[in-house]
Amino acid sequence: MLQAHALPAEPASTIVPEKAREGIDVQINGESFHHTGDPQMPLLWYLRDVLRLTGTKYGGEHGENGADLVLVGDTAVSAVTVAMHTLAGKSVTTVEGLAAGDGSLHPLQQAFIDEDAIGCGYCTPGWLIAGVALLRRKPKPDDGDIDQLPNLCRCGCQTRVRRAIKRAAAGKAGQS
Structure with missing residues (x-):
């Protein structure tokens, strides 16, 4: 036969909620x-x-x-x-976070696809971020501006990256 266990009448008074942790x-x-x-x-x-x-x-x-x-x-x-x-x-x-909320690509992401500017892909996220920052700062960058970006590509995609940035700047991403 099962026996019922009595519940304590009141919760223990020694429980103290932890203060919310500070953070960033x-x-x-x-x-x-x-x-x-x-x-x-x-x-x-x-x-x-x-x-x-x-x-x-x-x-x-x-x-x-x-x-x-x-x-x-x-x-x-x-x-x-x-x-x-x-x-x-x-x-x-x-x-x-570069793509739009509906999933459509940022123009520079599309331009990277259009220009096949993706070698092994390891450096691609950094190129995209640097390229977006450059285009926000200077909407029509020249070769010298692009050459100043801090990115390295060991696959040799720099010329295709340059074309992709210029394609996005010209508003031609996604066009043949």
Whole structure:
């Protein structure tokens, strides 16, 4: 025969709710996030390991090849060199956030496809971010402007990347 166990009359008074953890509020690709971990954590590891946004790549501890670029506002910055605490209240866009909400590609993404500017693909997210930042800063860039981008491509796609940036600048992405 089962016996009923008596419930305590009142909850224990020693339970104290934990204070809300302080943290860093940041917008990433239009979504709000509250980082309560190490404030010195590089943005790159927050993106890749916490949010699972793996488009931004590791390109060395100093971000020397541009594979880890993201937009902070309209400026391309190295995600491995930016600590989370410096991003409080700021807006970050990763390569995953370039496409429109309906899934349509950013004109530069389409231009990369049109010009076959994707070799192995490792550097592509950084090129896209750097290219978007350049086009926002200078809508009609010349070769010299494009040559100043910090990105490296070991597959040799630089000439196709140049054509893609110029195609997007001319408003011809998606056109034959």
